[in-house]
Amino acid sequence: MALIVQKFGGTSVGSIERIEQVADKVKAFHDRGDEIVVVVSAMSGETNRLIDLARQVSSRPDPRELDVMVSTGEQVTIALLAMALLKRGVGAVSYRGDQVRILTDSAFNKARILQIDAHRIQADLKAGNVVVVAGFQGVDEYGNITTLGRGGSDTTGVALAAALKADECQIYTDVDGVYTTDPRVVPRARRLEKITFEEMLEMASLGSKVLQIRSVEFAGKYSVPLRVLHSFKEGPGTLITLDEEDSMEQPIISGIAFNRDEAKLTIRGVPDHPGIAFRILGPVSAANVEVDMIVQNVARDNTTDFTFTIHHNDYEKALAVLRQTATEMGAREVSGNADIAKVSIVGVGMRSHAGVASRMFEALAKESINIQMISTSEIKVSVVIEEKYLELAVRALHTAFELDSTAG
């Protein structure tokens, strides 16, 4: 018997038929004696429908009132799921965010959870009921309805699991787990049995979009074991955990992440003074362009070459800003390239293994893939390469780090 928080997203509850399937799944856990709290999102499409309605009134709807509106999406789902459970003879009760009570700050549309009062849920669980909670929403200290922003239902699930000291928080999705890399690129990609929070964060932020980054951070902070599973297929999924203990037995690298959405900008021959990084990147971020990788090299003539990557969509804007900066600073040249890709190897095993980066570079060199930029952190190494070599690079690295499935 365990206390499990299960989160089902919009696609998993996107129709009455799917809600019935979710009810079957929840009932199976409940029947075997588990205490179950279910967190659900709005039925897929519903949140957009509500936002569209608001936009018909105002192109910039009032944030407080928008939350009053969009929070109705989950409220419909919790009632439907509770009804479906009751129909199956499973005791069930639904709660909105304010009822349980999920206290947030007052940042409408992107509120953060401050505190959860678990008493009401615990009483219901003790009475043998499944508790169905609306994801994505809460209430501020003044009693105003708030929402956590897109994907916030994952965060609700993890926060509830933390408050209830649940044995596991299960996130049901449309994939059956976290893979060593994208199976569409590498058919021999393997589902990971286990991955650490840190690795998951690096994988997620690098483009393996399975879970909301915020919810993984949250789970890590409160040590909530997180499991990613498929909503409608059986299988153990992938467990995301703090536990690194047996990582010695695991491969050094857990996965290969990649991202095609970046572009690269370079400013060359900048007179090398203290504070040039700020003088270059200040105007870029003032233009609301987010910078990812940054590399700086001092050249022989006491000038500096400075390269950074940004999102593809911001390329033209950032290029214009950088040209202006170059003129002001007396830099020699500005260049850019939107046809790049970033590939990263991720793994906590790097901490205890030397030479991981060079093994990566070796594998790429063997395929004659030129590396344009390198950036490293404690558990990942990222390189920027020409976009057309992306698939080749990922496959080469997947094999080099012994991630290929033996079954595939």
Add this chain to the structure above:
Amino acid sequence: MALIVQKFGGTSVGSIERIEQVADKVKAFHDRGDEIVVVVSAMSGETNRLIDLARQVSSRPDPRELDVMVSTGEQVTIALLAMALLKRGVGAVSYRGDQVRILTDSAFNKARILQIDAHRIQADLKAGNVVVVAGFQGVDEYGNITTLGRGGSDTTGVALAAALKADECQIYTDVDGVYTTDPRVVPRARRLEKITFEEMLEMASLGSKVLQIRSVEFAGKYSVPLRVLHSFKEGPGTLITLDEEDSMEQPIISGIAFNRDEAKLTIRGVPDHPGIAFRILGPVSAANVEVDMIVQNVARDNTTDFTFTIHHNDYEKALAVLRQTATEMGAREVSGNADIAKVSIVGVGMRSHAGVASRMFEALAKESINIQMISTSEIKVSVVIEEKYLELAVRALHTAFELDSTAG
């Protein structure tokens, strides 16, 4: 400057365009310095859409969960209206039933309001904001969402007006007021400037369906002046008030109500013993048939004739029950007639004027309309006639009691 509660029903907020029109109207009141609380229903069709969705899960959805679901309908409307007001530069804030807080009993789907905490609304009004409140819903003492049942938004409006000691509760509808009778039957029917609660109750229960009976009772109990107005046409509407003071100047009769939905049942030659009314009507009400008018006459042979009216739809069922009763009681005969209509004259003026009933009978006799049943109360006289004479009777009475519009 006045404190006004304005209630707009589902049709009045049935589209974004109409919500914008409502916002214009509310703004006009706010601009002239009134303090405004607006109560809105769900957009027309929305409540039915939600109930249909629930029925797809269960033919008898759990009452608590059904309230969780259907209460989202008004929640969407309050946000849209608040957005529309804010867009117009009018300070506005929306509240669900539980936020204001409208405390009800726990009778899901048909809860009754117990108490309203007006502090929050008063603070907002003081700050110059329009307060938009979701009609039809509340919260019980345990924090469960409740709804008041169909048409409950009128009741919310009146209850809020009572709690806030509002100067007036305005109910916006698709008619421009309460008429002396149905203008479709009598083209010269007049809009009443004023009508008392008692008269309104008799008019409403007799078939002039403008307002929810419950909300009129409520308004009368708490002396809340109620005004019926058209949502999108200008005009003073009809004021419903306690005030009878200047009724001497008014016509004796305020209006003519009628109802085609009744049927009549008669049991003849019942041996006259104490308790026969209960023996006859007990089985009828046990069969869930509501009885309206009841007339009993003692015949010469010490038997009794007993006649009563019921809703048209219950005719066959009630007839079968009555036949069974007749056999058991040894009654002589059972008969029935579904082709009848009830016509009533209503007016507090009757209290101070004698001979009102005979003036009614005289008017009907002049048209050779036979009266089958008569029933009287302090402020109304009802007769049952053959249905085909209904229009003729209503027009004759409208003229006889000097209700005809001089303009018409």
